[in-house]
Amino acid sequence: MAGVEHRVRYGFVEGRIVGADSEADRDLDQVLGLNAPHLRQLRRRVIEGLIARLSKKYSDKTWSRAALEREIARWSSRDGHEFRPFCQVAVEFLRKQLPKARS
Secondary structure, eight states: OTTTGGGEEEETTTTEEEESSHHHHHIIIIISOTTOHHHHHHHHHHHHHHHHHHHHHSOSSSOBHHHHHHHHHHHHSOBTTBOOTTHHHHHHHHHHHGGGOBO
């Protein structure tokens, strides 16, 4: 999957994957079917679960940069021999939180 991540964006609230251009967007939707309702729901659940985990583990309303970086490392690593399902959605969400993180 290396090299593909920069060509897609994630809509975290609605669970969509959006291509960097109209051709990529069409391929994601029509060819690959990656915005099927059940996949969008699964992506939303990953983000909701991640937020719940962070909120429980770090009770502050603003997560620290160190906490976010630990979670990025956790989601970026393999769980046994495989990556966690929808790991890139979680990693991208966490990276978007870094500018808002406290030191």
